[in-house]
Amino acid sequence: MRPGVLDHGYGIGPKLLFRLIRLVSRHPVPDAAKVTFYRPDFYGNHAKKFTQAAMRGPSEWSVGDRELMAAYVSKVNDAPFCIAAHTATSSRAYEDEATVGAVLADLDSAPIGEALKATLRLLGKLTREGTVNADDVRAVLSAGVSRAQVEDALAVGFAFNTTDRLANAFAFEMLSQDGFEAGANYLLKRGYA
Numbered sequence: 647m648r649p650g651v652l653d654h655g656y657g658i659g660p661k662l663l664f665r666l667i668r669l670v671s672r673h674p675v676p677d678a679a680k681v682t683f684y685r686p687d688f689y690g691n692h693a694k695k696f697t698q699a700a701m702r703g704p705s706e707w708s709v710g711d712r713e714l715m716a717a718y719v720s721k722v723n724d725a726p727f728c729i730a731a732h733t734a735t736s737s738r739a740y741e742d743e744a745t746v747g748a749v750l751a752d753l754d755s756a757p758i759g760e761a762l763k764a765t766l767r768l769l770g771k772l773t774r775e776g777t778v779n780a781d782d783v784r785a786v787l788s789a790g791v792s793r794a795q796v797e798d799a800l801a802v803g804f805a806f807n808t809t810d811r812l813a814n815a816f817a818f819e820m821l822s823q824d825g826f827e828a829g830a831n832y833l834l835k836r837g838y839a
Contacts, residue, residue, distance in 0.1 A: 710739035725810035764789035
């Protein structure tokens with residue numbers, strides 16, 4: 647159920663910002679951004695800071711890898727808005743739409759390295775089942791993933807399991823393909839903060 651607050655629950659500052667963004671970008675402000683402006687002290691400021699660190703902070707994973715993780719977690723969660731947003735962003739980051747599509751269609755046959763596949767499998771299991779065990783982590787480590795990479799991937803998984811659930815619970819509105827591409831450009835240029 648889409649709460650009215652996503653359309654009307656803001657003070658004058660955010661309302662003016664949303665109008666300016668729409669005027670400049672010629673696209674509506676995505677609900678994922680809007681939700682961070684409602685009660686920013688409770689959720690938005692913390693979510694932006696954590697997501698920025700997970701997605702753009704120092705990591706052995708590339709930005710494209712982390713955006714693909716976000717798209718994959720979103721696919722497992724069946725979160726259409728987030729799938730589209732992060733498919734566009736990872737495709738643009740990698741400059742390879744076909745590989746991103748292949749991962750989301752069938753991870754096992756996708757043309758990516760075993761380290762990233764193992765990590766996506768771990769995130770998929772955690773997303774589906776809500777738990778992983780030591781053997782799951784050992785499998786990822788044995789694929790050549792470092793402990794720091796496991797931690798970074800789990801941070802991406804946490805950020806997008808949270809965002810996906812909000813997107814589905816609040817029925818985030820889908821954007822046009824041009825809107826998702828504009829959002830991808832913004833995320834790659836400016837990040838999440």
